[in-house]
Amino acid sequence: MSKFGRWPEDVGVTKKMGEEACLKAIEDAGISPKQIEAAYVGNMGIMAPHVQGPLVGNLILERVGRGGIPVTRIEGGCASSALAFREAYMAISAGFYDVAIVLGVEKMLVGDAQTRLKSMIMGSDLELEGVMGITFPGVFGMMATRRMAKVGTTREQMALVAVKNHGNALYNPYAHLPMKLTVEEVLNSRPIAYPLTLYECCPMSDGAAAVILASEDVAKKVTDTPIYVLASAQTSGSLEPDFDYIVLKSSLIAAKKAYEIAGVEPKDVDFAEVHDCFSIAEIAHYEELGFCGIGEGGKLIEEGETEIGGRIPVNPSGGLLGRGHPVGATGAAQVCEVVWQLRGEAGKRQVAGAEIGLTHTMGNFSMGDAGHCVVQIFKRGD
Amino acid sequence: MSKFGRWPEDVGVTKKMGEEACLKAIEDAGISPKQIEAAYVGNMGIMAPHVQGPLVGNLILERVGRGGIPVTRIEGGCASSALAFREAYMAISAGFYDVAIVLGVEKMLVGDAQTRLKSMIMGSDLELEGVMGITFPGVFGMMATRRMAKVGTTREQMALVAVKNHGNALYNPYAHLPMKLTVEEVLNSRPIAYPLTLYECCPMSDGAAAVILASEDVAKKVTDTPIYVLASAQTSGSLEPDFDYIVLKSSLIAAKKAYEIAGVEPKDVDFAEVHDCFSIAEIAHYEELGFCGIGEGGKLIEEGETEIGGRIPVNPSGGLLGRGHPVGATGAAQVCEVVWQLRGEAGKRQVAGAEIGLTHTMGNFSMGDAGHCVVQIFKRGD
Numbered sequence: 001m002s003k004f005g006r007w008p009e010d011v012g013v014t015k016k017m018g019e020e021a022c023l024k025a026i027e028d029a030g031i032s033p034k035q036i037e038a039a040y041v042g043n044m045g046i047m048a049p050h051v052q053g054p055l056v057g058n059l060i061l062e063r064v065g066r067g068g069i070p071v072t073r074i075e076g077g078c079a080s081s082a083l084a085f086r087e088a089y090m091a092i093s094a095g096f097y098d099v100a101i102v103l104g105v106e107k108m109l110v111g112d113a114q115t116r117l118k119s120m121i122m123g124s125d126l127e128l129e130g131v132m133g134i135t136f137p138g139v140f141g142m143m144a145t146r147r148m149a150k151v152g153t154t155r156e157q158m159a160l161v162a163v164k165n166h167g168n169a170l171y172n173p174y175a176h177l178p179m180k181l182t183v184e185e186v187l188n189s190r191p192i193a194y195p196l197t198l199y200e201c202c203p204m205s206d207g208a209a210a211v212i213l214a215s216e217d218v219a220k221k222v223t224d225t226p227i228y229v230l231a232s233a234q235t236s237g238s239l240e241p242d243f244d245y246i247v248l249k250s251s252l253i254a255a256k257k258a259y260e261i262a263g264v265e266p267k268d269v270d271f272a273e274v275h276d277c278f279s280i281a282e283i284a285h286y287e288e289l290g291f292c293g294i295g296e297g298g299k300l301i302e303e304g305e306t307e308i309g310g311r312i313p314v315n316p317s318g319g320l321l322g323r324g325h326p327v328g329a330t331g332a333a334q335v336c337e338v339v340w341q342l343r344g345e346a347g348k349r350q351v352a353g354a355e356i357g358l359t360h361t362m363g364n365f366s367m368g369d370a371g372h373c374v375v376q377i378f379k380r381g382d
Numbered sequence: 383m384s385k386f387g388r389w390p391e392d393v394g395v396t397k398k399m400g401e402e403a404c405l406k407a408i409e410d411a412g413i414s415p416k417q418i419e420a421a422y423v424g425n426m427g428i429m430a431p432h433v434q435g436p437l438v439g440n441l442i443l444e445r446v447g448r449g450g451i452p453v454t455r456i457e458g459g460c461a462s463s464a465l466a467f468r469e470a471y472m473a474i475s476a477g478f479y480d481v482a483i484v485l486g487v488e489k490m491l492v493g494d495a496q497t498r499l500k501s502m503i504m505g506s507d508l509e510l511e512g513v514m515g516i517t518f519p520g521v522f523g524m525m526a527t528r529r530m531a532k533v534g535t536t537r538e539q540m541a542l543v544a545v546k547n548h549g550n551a552l553y554n555p556y557a558h559l560p561m562k563l564t565v566e567e568v569l570n571s572r573p574i575a576y577p578l579t580l581y582e583c584c585p586m587s588d589g590a591a592a593v594i595l596a597s598e599d600v601a602k603k604v605t606d607t608p609i610y611v612l613a614s615a616q617t618s619g620s621l622e623p624d625f626d627y628i629v630l631k632s633s634l635i636a637a638k639k640a641y642e643i644a645g646v647e648p649k650d651v652d653f654a655e656v657h658d659c660f661s662i663a664e665i666a667h668y669e670e671l672g673f674c675g676i677g678e679g680g681k682l683i684e685e686g687e688t689e690i691g692g693r694i695p696v697n698p699s700g701g702l703l704g705r706g707h708p709v710g711a712t713g714a715a716q717v718c719e720v721v722w723q724l725r726g727e728a729g730k731r732q733v734a735g736a737e738i739g740l741t742h743t744m745g746n747f748s749m750g751d752a753g754h755c756v757v758q759i760f761k762r763g764d
Contacts, residue, residue, distance in 0.1 A: 011509050038616075044436065045457075054426065054459045054505040055746045058618050058753050067620030068635070071754070072465050075427075075455045077436045083454050087469055094476030123436040127393050234420075236440050238449030253450070364437045371440050372453070 001336050004207035004324035005176040006109050014051045017208040018060035018105040021329075025101065025210035026064070030222045036212075037097040038070045040088045042081025042104040043328040046119045047204070051107050060103065075328075077123035078277065079363025080104060081209065082331025082374035086232045088213050098215045104332035105208035116204055120327075123364035123371065137201055139365055140278035141193035143245070148195070151246055151295035153283055155195055159186035160301045161279040162199040162321055168308060169318025171348035174333075176205045176324025186279075200279035205324030209332035211339070225343050226381040230262035230356075233376070237369025246295065250373035251288035251360065258358075258375040259290070266290030269312065269377070270354040271341060273334035275362040276319040282306075285360055286314065289375070308349055316341060316349045327363075331374065334359040342380040355380050383718050386558040386589035386706035388491045396433045399590040400442035400487040403711075407483065407592035408446070412604045415446060418594070419479040421453045422470045424463025424486040425710040428501045429586070433489050434710075442485065457710075459505035460659065461745025462486060463591065464713025464756035468614045470595045480597045486714035487590040498586055502709075505746035505753060519583055521747055522660035523575035525627070530577070533628055533677035535665055537577055541568035542683045543661040544581045544703055550690065551700025553731035556715075558587045558706025568661075582661035587706030591714035593721070607725050608763040612644035612738075615758070619751025628677065632755035633670035633742065640740075640757040641672070648672030651694065651759070652736040653723060655716035657744040658701040664688075667742055668696065671757070690731055698723060698731045709745075713756065716741040724762040737762050 002020045007013050026033055041057030057071045076083040081104025088100040108116065117137075121130050147153040163183060169175035181199060189198040219226040235254040243249050259265060266289060274289070276282035283297035291312045292300045300306055306314040317323045317337040320330060338357035340346045357378045364371025384402045389395050408415055423439030439453045458465040463486025470482040490498065499519075503512045529535040545565060551557035563581060571580040601608040617636040625631050641647060648671060656671070658664035665679035673694045674682045682688055688696040699705045699719040702712060720739040722728045739760045746753025 046431075046435070049428075049504060050508055053428070053508075054457060055507060055748055055753050058746070058748065059507055061618070062620060062749070067749075068618055068632075070616035071618045072469070072616075073457045075436060075457045087454070087473075090473045090476050090478050091469075093478075094472050096472050096475075122431060125437060125441055126432055126435075234452035234454075236443070236450055236453045238444060250450075364440070366437055366440065367444070367449075371437050 001174045001209040001333055002207050003174055004205045004326060007107065007206040009110055014056055014105055014107045015060050015063055017206065018103055019063045021105070021208035021210040022060060022064045022101060022103055025212050029212035031099060031212060033065045035099045036066050036069065036101050038091065038100045039066065040084035040100060040102050041071060041073045042084040042331060043073060044075060044077055044080055044106060046122055047116055048107040048110040056105065057103065060105070076372045077363035078327040079331055079361045079372040079374055080328040082359065082361035083234065083372060085211065085331060085335060086234055086374060089229055089232050092213055092215055098218045100213050102211045102213060102332055103208065104329035106326035106328035107206050108204040108326055109206050125366045129366060136277065136365060137193035137196060140280055141196050143284065144195050144280040147246060147280065153298040155187060156183055157283065157298035157302050158200060158279040159183045161276060161282045162186045164301065164307055165276060165315050165319040165321040166199065168316050168349055169322025172318050172323055175318045175322050177203055177322055178318065196278055196280065202277050202320035202325040205326045207324060207326035207329045209329045209336050211332050211335045227339050227342050228379045228381055230264065230377040230379050231258040232374065233257035233261060234372065234374050237367055237371055239367045245368055247284045247288045248369050250370045251285060254373040254375040255289045258377050262377040264356060264377060268356055269358045270356050271313040271316055271351040272358040272360060273317060273337050274314055274319065274360040276315055276321050277325065282314065282319065289358065289360060308351060313351045316346065316351055331361045334361060338378045342378060383556045383591040383715055384589050385556055386587045386708060389489065389588040391492055396438055396487055396489045397442050397445055399588065400485055401445045403590035403592040404442060404446045404483060404485055407594050411594035413481060413594060415448050417481045418448050418451065418483050420451055420473065420482045421448065422466035422482060422484050423453060423455045424466040424713060425455060426457055426459055426462055426488060428504055429498055430489040430492040434487065438487065439485065442487070458754045459745035460707065460709040461713055461743045461754040461756055462710040464741065464743035465616065465754060467593060467713060467717060468616055468756060471611055471614050474595055474597055480600045482595050484593045484595060484714055485590065486711035488708035488710035489588050490586040490708055491588050507748045511748060518747060519575035519578060519660065522662055523578050525666065526577050526662040529628060529662065535680040537569060538565055539665060539680035539684055540582060540661040541565040543658060543664045544568045546683065546689055547658060547697050547701040547703040548581065550698050550731055551704025553729060554700050554705055557700045557704055559585055559704055560700065578660055578662065584659050584702035584707040587708045589706060589708035589711045591711045591718050593714050593717045609721050609724050610761045610763055612646065612759040612761050613640040614756065615639035615643060617755050619749055619753055621749045627750055629666045629670045630751050632752045633667060636755040636757040637671045640759050644759040646738060646759060650738055651740045652738050653695040653698055653733040654740040654742060655699060655719050656696055656701065656742040658697055658703050659707065664696065664701065671740065671742060690733055695733045698728065698733055713743040716743060720760045724760060
């Protein structure tokens with residue numbers, strides 16, 4: 001990973017972030033760049049189109065010394081590099097490649113907040129929802145009030161997510177917003193979209209993250225600690241008039257599929273990196289992922305079960321709230337955290353004895369649900 | 383396919399084009415929409431970001447009645463849906479899906495020509511090449527003058543490509559620019575980037591094209607005339623100081639790989655749909671694809687060998703020049719033409735007895751070469 005945060009708006013900034021992440025991933029994997037046969041690049045590219053978009057992956061791979069190989073850009077909003085990871089995983093499974101690199105990269109911090117917020121909403125149905133003035137904080141604000149009314153999720157429970165994730169980020173050297181906060185500080189921070197406050201909304205960040213995927217044969221040659229992909233499941237949101245919208249259906253189904261494919265149950269998962277774009281989202285994800293019953297997510301955080309050291313630590317990295325959210329890079333960054341945790345290399349934020357980790361990534365949002373949801377399950381090699 | 387050309391700039395235009403192509407593909411394939419397990423959507427999304435981009439694939443699939451399934455947007459400039467096709471092909475090969483839909487869609491005709499030209503150059507290295515004022519017509523103008531100087535390609539030979547492709551488009555009901563032209567008319571049309579004239583430059587078009595891919599088992603159940611994918615090869619352009627740039631290296635290598643994978647030789651190919659974004663490009667592609675020797679492409683068109691009825695018909699559909707070029711849709715449209723030709727359903731533009739067809743698609747352009755090149759080989763089932 002590159003550091004997540006604010007990178008200077010220099011010529012070539014996206015290329016520099018991407019190159020840094022790729023070179024670190026290559027070094028960490030112990031492979032030669034020449035072994036990389038394909039690249040999958042997640043980049044939304046909307047916020048700063050002058051420094052990213054169509055050709056950004058090619059230009060970065062050229063700098064890394066691997067121009068010429070297939071470079072495929074996947075755009076799925078905030079899930080871009082989760083989708084990219086999944087494509088690389090399928091292509092390697094099919095035997096088309098032995099080694100691929102997945103890169104997520106995004107430059108977001110340009111222009112003013114209003115322009116950036118307006119750009120982000122291109123990940124909805126701009127012609128219908130966009131013109132009605134909806135924004136992503138607005139969407140999740142509505143989810144929060146609905147859950148407060150229907151299942152009794154409280155403001156304090158939501159604030160605890162922000163306290164935990166900004167706090168976990170204190171131990172993540174790549175994090176954008178490491179902060180020691182109290183519930184009161186969260187509740188009293190600037191209102192963004194009722195009831196969500198500033199610290200409950202993930203920041204826009206610049207950054208890059210990269211992952212090397214390899215076939216089992218190659219992986220076993222280069223490392224004694226391979227991390228296996230047990231499952232990768234993808235869904236889309238879809239209009240569902242009868243659904244209750246207490247949680248997200250795309251997540252519910254993706255999680256169910258991933259558990260089936262992996263042959264594991266929620267109780268087997270040692271920790272998870274989930275898409276906490278807003279505090280309320282993480283609470284809903286607890287329920288969608290089966291870490292507790294529907295409507296019980298608030299209680300789970302209240303009882304400390306999702307803290308590092310709890311029954312099911314969630315977002316030990318700091319998540320989107322604490323680590324930051326350069327949209328195209330988030331999916332790959334979640335996989336980086338899973339790898340570090342499963343290898344026991346996560347330092348002060350280590351989940352003790354972690355053997356199975358899960359990532360959950362969402363991208364775009366329309367019709368009351370995430371445009372894309374990807375749930376992936378990973379296991380430490382024996 | 384939808385009709386390629388100018389679609390009205392109404393709310394929902396991209397959704398309508400995409401829906402039309404998807405529904406036609408589903409009907410043609412004789413499957414039930416419910417059989418579709420995944421969608422891969424090629425869309426560049428730059429020219430009219432208010433009606434396409436991040437969520438366009440999801441919104442179209444929702445209209446088609448297949449919301450909820452994995453929908454993955456692939457952005458590779460003018461090769462977007464060729465890359466999308468390749469991802470679908472690999473995922474089905476790996477057994478992740480039995481049936482997938484590949485959709486290419488693009489709305490381009492908005493704003494003025496200058497703004498559109500400026501948008502397109504985002505498919506280069508905007509920070510270096512873009513600021514130097516390069517445009518795609520400029521790039522291919524340079525290729526033309528270089529080939530005129532080095533291998534003697536003539537203006538008349540280039541003009542013949544425009545005559546042939548606009549002419550073939552007369553028999554394609556989906557074509558944007560069907561025209562009966564003479565060499566003189568082409569040479570005397572408005573200069574665009576020396577030596578290229580108006581009729582030698584592909585138009586910007588609106589349109590959509592869709593393809594249903596299935597595993598062999600499923601395909602055999604729904605059709606007596608399955609078309610097989612023999613090979614799909616992808617490369618990227620890369621800086622190559624020693625290369626002579628008479629042809630494009632990304633195409634040369636992709637073609638070589640595709641022939642190897644398919645186990646066929648250039649002489650076995652009955653016709654090809656190639657990326658004639660400019661007249662000169664098609665002549666270079668003849669050589670890259672091995673239909674003649676390097677430097678002999680001009681002679682090949684002069685001798686009529688690439689006309690329908692010639693030794694190796696190229697772009698019987700009209701190609702990008704005649705059928706039009708809604709960038710995200712072109713790769714899928716090329717596959718549509720291959721399917722119709724191999725089934726013997728191409729009417730007055732039918733290549734007699736065609737058994738093996740090839741597609742060649744390029745996307746973006748930087749460092750003297752295409753950003754992406756995809757060469758795919760298809761065969762009629764026995």
